[in-house]
Amino acid sequence: MSKQTLLKPSRAVGIVGYGAYIPQYRLPASEVSEMWTDGAAAPPITEKAVPGLDEDTATIAIEAARNALVRAGIAPTDLRAIWVGSESHPYAVKPTSTIVAEALGAAPMVQAADWEFACKAGSEAIIAAIGLVGSDMADYAMGIGADTAQGRPGDALEYTAGAGGAAIIIGPAEKSLAVFEGSISYVTDTPDFWRRPKAEYPSHGMRFTGEPAYFHHVVMAGQILMETLGRTPEDYRYVVLHQPNVKFPSRAAKQLGFKPEQWETGLLVGRIGNTYSGASLVGLTAVLDAAEPGERVLVVSFGSGAGSDAMSFQVTERIRDRRLLAPSTEDYIARRTVIDYATYLRYRGKLLMK
Amino acid sequence: MHIARNWRVKKQRYSLTGEICHHCGSKVFPPRDVCPECAQPAYDPLQLSGKGEVYSFTTVYEPPANFQEQAPYSIALIKLEEGPMLTAQLTDVEPNQVHIGMPVEMVTRKLMQDGDEGLIQYGYKFRPRIMAH
Numbered sequence: 001m002s003k004q005t006l007l008k009p010s011r012a013v014g015i016v017g018y019g020a021y022i023p024q025y026r027l028p029a030s031e032v033s034e035m036w037t038d039g040a041a042a043p044p045i046t047e048k049a050v051p052g053l054d055e056d057t058a059t060i061a062i063e064a065a066r067n068a069l070v071r072a073g074i075a076p077t078d079l080r081a082i083w084v085g086s087e088s089h090p091y092a093v094k095p096t097s098t099i100v101a102e103a104l105g106a107a108p109m110v111q112a113a114d115w116e117f118a119c120k121a122g123s124e125a126i127i128a129a130i131g132l133v134g135s136d137m138a139d140y141a142m143g144i145g146a147d148t149a150q151g152r153p154g155d156a157l158e159y160t161a162g163a164g165g166a167a168i169i170i171g172p173a174e175k176s177l178a179v180f181e182g183s184i185s186y187v188t189d190t191p192d193f194w195r196r197p198k199a200e201y202p203s204h205g206m207r208f209t210g211e212p213a214y215f216h217h218v219v220m221a222g223q224i225l226m227e228t229l230g231r232t233p234e235d236y237r238y239v240v241l242h243q244p245n246v247k248f249p250s251r252a253a254k255q256l257g258f259k260p261e262q263w264e265t266g267l268l269v270g271r272i273g274n275t276y277s278g279a280s281l282v283g284l285t286a287v288l289d290a291a292e293p294g295e296r297v298l299v300v301s302f303g304s305g306a307g308s309d310a311m312s313f314q315v316t317e318r319i320r321d322r323r324l325l326a327p328s329t330e331d332y333i334a335r336r337t338v339i340d341y342a343t344y345l346r347y348r349g350k351l352l353m354k
Numbered sequence: 355m356h357i358a359r360n361w362r363v364k365k366q367r368y369s370l371t372g373e374i375c376h377h378c379g380s381k382v383f384p385p386r387d388v389c390p391e392c393a394q395p396a397y398d399p400l401q402l403s404g405k406g407e408v409y410s411f412t413t414v415y416e417p418p419a420n421f422q423e424q425a426p427y428s429i430a431l432i433k434l435e436e437g438p439m440l441t442a443q444l445t446d447v448e449p450n451q452v453h454i455g456m457p458v459e460m461v462t463r464k465l466m467q468d469g470d471e472g473l474i475q476y477g478y479k480f481r482p483r484i485m486a487h
Contacts, residue, residue, distance in 0.1 A: 058476065
């Protein structure tokens with residue numbers, strides 16, 4: 001493969017800080033199954049994270065970003081870009097990223113914009129941040145993936161559409177806790193899932209979301225990146241794939257040649273649901289919470305519509321001190337309050353108040 | 355909805371930015387023009403840690419307009435580690451779990467929204483601390 005296939009900047013860069021956030025409320029999938037199928041449907045996950053009444057993509061992004069800043073040990077004004085990827089931005093018009101930049105104390109001398117590519121918006125923002133730092137235009141840039149995903153009541157997505165997010169700060173390789181080794185993106189016009197501008201809930205192509213959409217893009221992106229880098233699955237301690245449910249990423253990882261011990265650490269969907277733009281990135285934060293220096297991580301996102309970003313990182317010695325500076329992803333998963341279906345409807349704003 | 359009034363206080367509301375008096379060293383929140391300790395003007399911004407404890411609290415069952423959907427919720431006087439005391443809504447906690455002296459930390463959350471078409475106001479709330487330190 002040529003250099004043109006591999007995305008890698010001339011200046012070496014990496015992850016200098018990372019942070020996750022997951023709301024504390026959990027809706028057991030059995031609640032959805034009981035409500036709509038008398039419990040007959042076998043749920044695709046155990047439970048999903050539900051945002052509280054005062055949470056949205058902006059508040060999720062802010063807390064994840066604060067954790068990333070603490071771990072990076074830099075001033076908010078050192079950030080030259082804050083890019084937020086989501087499909088549930090609180091406003092149709094008005095950036096989430098300026099709210100985040102202001103809350104962090106990074107405004108006003110900063111790039112800020114919102115990204116949208118279904119569940120791939122966050123990884124796309126990170127690759128842009130890699131380009132910005134890698135071209136020497138900036139020393140630090142932040143990419144965020146966060147969502148409060150919508151699911152039509154009774155639809156298959158209601159079991160899994162969760163909430164959460166992760167922030168990744170890209171900086172010079174010599175200051176990184178994980179060095180960036182390269183990425184590729186694999187994108188086609190494949191309409192597996194969509195939401196029109198004024199629609200409350202997304203629509204999807206049922207079984208069409210599998211083979212031609214998720215599996216094709218994730219497996220191709222992962223394979224091409226490994227081939228381009230001259231790697232095999234044995235070179236990686238961890239793999240994190242986009243996780244709309246437990247079955248898809250487990251099967252795709254197996255197709256790519258990985259074993260369960262490589263994907264289990266970053267596979268969180270069973271306990272927090274699909275966090276959409278956050279999904280592969282929150283998985284990456286869980287891996288960074290556990291990884292040892294020298295170990296490699298392969299991350300492959302997926303966004304409907306459709307495309308995948310595959311990224312390769314190698315963890316450095318700096319991981320040891322930095323990861324303890326903020327709550328771990330597992331801390332947020334353990335902070336758990338179970339709610340019933342009625343409370344879920346209330347928290348998701350589905351009750352007509354006037 | 356008072357756009358300018360909320361916009362003007364966004365720094366203190368979003369991130370708990372206070373002030374330190376460079377005459378007597380008092381730490382102050384919310385920011386104001388005159389030091390409440392030494393009555394001197396001219397302040398420097400101070401980023402407060404957001405860590406504190408519940409000094410006292412009450413639970414709201416009959417909320418004002420724009421807060422009805424959140425009831426019941428707790429409002430507390432929070433004593434910050436740096437000294438200032440402020441009033442804020444508690445979040446991620448049931449009213450019956452709140453107690454005086456409870457260690458809390460600041461989070462930025464939605465305070466209210468002006469219907470389906472108006473602005474969303476964000477600001478500080480406090481929740482039980484996630485990390486011990």
